[in-house]
Amino acid sequence: MKYVDEFRDPQLARRALDEIVRLADAVRKLRDRPLQIMEVCGGHTHAIFRYGLQDLIPPSMEFVHGPGCPVCVLPMGRVDDCIALAQTPGVILTTFGDAMRVPGSRGSLLQARAEGADVRMVYSPADALDLARRHPDREVVFFALGFETTMPATALTVLQAEREGIHNFSLFCNHITIIATIKAMLDSPDLRLDGFLGPGHVSMVIGTEPYEFIAQHYRKPMVIAGFEPLDILLSLQMLLEQIHSGRCEVQNQYARVVARRGNDPALDAINSVYELREFFEWRGLGSIDASGVRLRSTYARFDAEQKFSVPSVRIPDPKACQCGEVLKGVIKPWECKQFGTACTPEQPLGALMVSSEGACAAYYRFGKRRSLSEEPATI
Amino acid sequence: MNEPDARLGALYPHLKTARATDPEALLDSIRSKAADSCALKQQYFAAHAGDLLAAATAIADVFAGDGRMFSMGNGGSSCDAAHFAVEFTHPVTVGRPSLPTMHLADDTALLTAIGNDVGFGQVYLRRLIALARPGDGVIAFSTSGNSDNLVAALEQAARMDVQTFAVLGGSGGNIRSRQLARHILCVESDSIHRVQEVHVAIYHVLWDLVHTLLADRRGAQAS
Numbered sequence: 001m002k003y004v005d006e007f008r009d010p011q012l013a014r015r016a017l018d019e020i021v022r023l024a025d026a027v028r029k030l031r032d033r034p035l036q037i038m039e040v041c042g043g044h045t046h047a048i049f050r051y052g053l054q055d056l057i058p059p060s061m062e063f064v065h066g067p068g069c070p071v072c073v074l075p076m077g078r079v080d081d082c083i084a085l086a087q088t089p090g091v092i093l094t095t096f097g098d099a100m101r102v103p104g105s106r107g108s109l110l111q112a113r114a115e116g117a118d119v120r121m122v123y124s125p126a127d128a129l130d131l132a133r134r135h136p137d138r139e140v141v142f143f144a145l146g147f148e149t150t151m152p153a154t155a156l157t158v159l160q161a162e163r164e165g166i167h168n169f170s171l172f173c174n175h176i177t178i179i180a181t182i183k184a185m186l187d188s189p190d191l192r193l194d195g196f197l198g199p200g201h202v203s204m205v206i207g208t209e210p211y212e213f214i215a216q217h218y219r220k221p222m223v224i225a226g227f228e229p230l231d232i233l234l235s236l237q238m239l240l241e242q243i244h245s246g247r248c249e250v251q252n253q254y255a256r257v258v259a260r261r262g263n264d265p266a267l268d269a270i271n272s273v274y275e276l277r278e279f280f281e282w283r284g285l286g287s288i289d290a291s292g293v294r295l296r297s298t299y300a301r302f303d304a305e306q307k308f309s310v311p312s313v314r315i316p317d318p319k320a321c322q323c324g325e326v327l328k329g330v331i332k333p334w335e336c337k338q339f340g341t342a343c344t345p346e347q348p349l350g351a352l353m354v355s356s357e358g359a360c361a362a363y364y365r366f367g368k369r370r371s372l373s374e375e376p377a378t379i
Numbered sequence: 380m381n382e383p384d385a386r387l388g389a390l391y392p393h394l395k396t397a398r399a400t401d402p403e404a405l406l407d408s409i410r411s412k413a414a415d416s417c418a419l420k421q422q423y424f425a426a427h428a429g430d431l432l433a434a435a436t437a438i439a440d441v442f443a444g445d446g447r448m449f450s451m452g453n454g455g456s457s458c459d460a461a462h463f464a465v466e467f468t469h470p471v472t473v474g475r476p477s478l479p480t481m482h483l484a485d486d487t488a489l490l491t492a493i494g495n496d497v498g499f500g501q502v503y504l505r506r507l508i509a510l511a512r513p514g515d516g517v518i519a520f521s522t523s524g525n526s527d528n529l530v531a532a533l534e535q536a537a538r539m540d541v542q543t544f545a546v547l548g549g550s551g552g553n554i555r556s557r558q559l560a561r562h563i564l565c566v567e568s569d570s571i572h573r574v575q576e577v578h579v580a581i582y583h584v585l586w587d588l589v590h591t592l593l594a595d596r597r598g599a600q601a602s
Contacts, residue, residue, distance in 0.1 A: 148390075179391050209384070210391050261384070271386040278415070278570055287571065290392055311550065 003256075007228030016233040021058045023240035028060035035061040036192055037239060038185075040178060041199035042069030042357025043227050049366035051229040057236070065359035067181055067285060067327050068199055070146045070174075071098050072351040072358040075283045078174055079104030081310045082143050085172055086117040088308055092135065093119045094128040095143035098355045103348060109143075125157035125171075132161070132169035141304045145174040149201040151293070152266035155273035158295070158302045172304040173294050176280055178202050179210050180291035186218045195239045197232070198224035200254045205270075207262030208252050215248040226254040273299055283351050284324030323350035326359055333363040340364060416576045423566050423577050424584075431581065434544055434562040435588035441516040441542055442589070443596060447479040449511060449541075451503045451532060452520035455571075457484050459520045459546075459578050466586045475590045483507065483517075483532075503532035513540035519560065520578060521545070522571045524552025533559040546581055548574030 024035055039045055045065045048054050054063060067073050079102050086093035086109060093109065100109040100121060113119035118138075122128050125142050132140035144154040154171055161169045178199055185191060198211060203224045214220050221242040225235035235253040242249060252258055273295060280292025295303040304310065321343070322336040333339055333352065343349035345361050352358035356365070388394055392408070424431075441448060448467060450460035460482050467480035483506045484490055493502045507517060517536045519529040524547040533554065536543050545551075545560035548568065555563055566577040 177390060180393070183393055206387065206390075210387050210394060213394065262387075267384070267386045271389055274390075276390065276392065281569070287569075293390075 004228065007226070007230040009230065012230055013233055016230065016237050017056055019237050020061075020233065020240060023237070023244050024058050024060040027240065027244055033192075034059065035194045035240075035243065036064050037061060037195050037197060037236065038064040038066045038193050039197040039225075039232075040066040040068045040182060041197075041201065042066075042072065042355065042359075043201060044197055044199070044225060044232065045069070045359050045362050046357050047227050047229070047232060049362040051232075052366070053229060053232055054367065061240075064193060065326070065362075066185075066196075067282065068147070068178055068202075069352070069355050069357040069359075070150075070176060071102055071355040072323070073176070073282045073284065073327070074099075074102055074145060074174060074351065075281045076104050077281070079108070080106065082172055083107070083109060083112045083117070084311050085141055085143075085304060085308055086112050086119050088139075090137075090139050091118065091308075092131060092138050092140045093117065093143060094122045094131060094140060095119075095145075096123075097121045099143055099145060101348065102351055102354050125154045126160075129157050129161055129166065129169055132166050133164075136168055138168060139307075140169050141308075142169070142171050143174070144171045145176075147176060147178045147199070147202050148205045148270070151175050151274065152205060152263070152269045155269035158273050158299055159269065161302060162299070167301065170302050170304040170307050171295065172310075173274075174292070175274065176282070176292045177290075179206075180288055181282065181285070182211075182214065184285075184288045184291070186214065186220065193220065195220055195243060196222040197235055197239065198222045198250070200224060200226050200231075200258060203252075203254065203258040203262070205263050205266045208250050208258065208260050209262075211250045215250050219248045221248045222250045224250070224252045224254050224258055226257065272296075284327040318349060321350040323352045323360070326350075326352055333360040334367070336360070412572075415570070416573055419566065419568055419570075419573050420577050420580050424580075427564065430562070430564055431584060432588065434564060435585050436592060437542055437562055438516060438518075438544070438585065439589045439592040439596070441514065442478050442593060444514050446514040446516060446542075447481065447511075449481050449483050449507060449515065449517040450520070451483040451517065451529060453526050453528065455575055456520035456522060456578070457482075459575065459582065460484065460518070462579070463518065463520070463582045463586075466582065467589075470586075470590070472590075476593075478589070478593075481510070500527040500531055503528050504535045507532050507535055507539070507541070511536065511539055511541045514542075516542035516544060518544040518546065519554065521552070521554065522548035522574045522578075524549065524554040524556075524565070530554060530557075530559060546578050548578070 027035055048063060083104055085091060102108055109119045128140055128142040208224055211222055214222050221239055223235040223238045225231050231253060238251050238253055274293035275296045276290050277292040277294050279287045279289045281287050300306045320338050322331060325331045326333050338349050339360060343353050345353055345364055348354045352360035355361060450463045452460040464480040464482040467478040483503050490502050493505045519533055521529050530553055533543050543560040544562045545554050547555055547565040551565040554560060555565055564581055566574045568574050
């Protein structure tokens with residue numbers, strides 16, 4: 001299949017891997033710890049585990065799984081707010097399938113539906129708008145979440161609703177921006193990362209320009225990567241070549257999809273519908289300045305937070321849950337005491353176990369469990 | 380680096396502010412934050428002046444009945460609690476009496492002992508048990524209203540017939556939803572910085588009101 005087979009060629013993969021091993025080992029000799037490469041995007045985390053790349057990389061380097069799964073970083077309070085909206089009389093609450101399973105403090109949207117709320121799964125915000133057209137006597141709210149990747153679709157749906165004069169449609173906006181979070185991590189005093197695999201899908205919308213401060217200001221290299229195994233291996237090789245030669249640049253491996261200046265119509269739609277919030281709360285990470293957007297006042301009638309009474313609750317993460325530590329790379333998913341016991345993809349306790357792009361779900365599904373030799377000795 | 384696309388600049392303000400050579404962007408950021416802070420204060424005091432007066436009257440009652448005030452909080456709110464205590468204990472305005480107020484985190488030996496031996500959730504509760512008596516008052520500062528150690532101490536205060544006050548932010552969290560304080564002053568914003576800026580104004584106003592109320596009572600007794 002075009003664009004698939006050529007990115008899964010075993011011979012090319014082996015060649016790239018040999019080069020990765022050579023470069024990583026050469027750099028490792030000059031330092032006291034393995035190289036730490038963060039894949040920012042949850043799609044990359046999923047691909048790394050799905051294709052077994054985690055097990056192929058040399059011990060001289062390791063992946064740190066970044067916060068790029070929007071479902072995983074949604075705080076419990078926002079889920080509770082969404083459930084409160086779903087339970088408002090006359091409301092049809094619509095969202096994507098994985099968002100329905102995210103646990104709030106009193107259950108998920110799926111549980112709210114079981115208790116009688118009208119919660120419906122849709123494949124796009126356009127489906128939600130269509131529901132609004134077909135049910136003019138009901139209020140249809142779309143639970144909008146995701147990074148810059150999904151912002152254009154919801155923005156264009158709002159513009160479409162305005163053009164058609166549809167007034168029973170609104171967004172509960174939880175869109176977030178990945179760049180502010182990368183910057184927050186780079187500002188962290190205990191940062192140990194050596195480079196980034198940049199998010200391919202977000203970059204398709206925003207281009208490569210917004211990342212340039214990472215290389216210029218923070219002196220960390222980045223390679224925007226695609227999602228097939230060879231995309232990731234080639235991106236790693238490019239990243240290691242930069243580190244090996246002491247360069248810090250933003251390179252674009254995913255050039256077949258990502259243009260340097262991004263996608264003009266998508267950026268226009270985002271810019272006309274959304275404005276930055278002063279800050280947004282990220283599950284496990286805390287509040288990050290300028291990391292979320294809301295609808296501009298011009299579109300207030302499509303803003304569920306303006307249209308309905310939303311409780312705006314702030315709920316701390318469950319004490320047993322260590323998603324925050326996993327997101328920050330302090331512990332690996334399997335080091336969490338709940339991993340695979342109280343927290344599984346079927347019954348997720350933490351958000352990282354909910355979405356297939358969450359690091360814990362990826363480890364659970366594709367990762368190797370600890371070997372016996374890694375277990376602590378007992379007497 | 381070239382000037383960013385205006386659309387990207389709107390989405391990623393740091394693309395401008397990261398440049399030390401662009402002071403105008405930094406000045407804009409300062410003005411914008413100051414304007415937000417002022418707007419939130421005006422909004423809060425316009426809507427809640429009556430709540431402040433009721434809280435100040437209750438604090439004045441505590442002092443008038445020979446009671447003492449205790450203050451507590453965590454992190455920046457602990458600093459606010461300390462600031463609250465020092466305002467009352469060491470008034471800056473000549474002629475205003477010192478009023479007995481104690482910051483419950485001022486003893487680091489005790490704080491770390493309880494935290495280490497029993498748990499951080501008990502640090503304020505244990506001190507309150509040791510120090511407070513019926514007729515005293517305790518004021519909690521919290522931007523979330525969810526801190527376990529404040530919740531536990533307020534529950535204990537109610538059991539000891541100690542008057543309870545809470546200065547909160549956001550939705551007011553557990554303290555507000557469970558009505559764990561008799562007087563709740565909640566600044567409904569999610570910005571911790573802006574909330575704490577309003578908190579400072581709240582306790583400065585409270586301090587002034589309490590002294591005014593007490594002076595009036597002294598005046599009435601003298602005449």
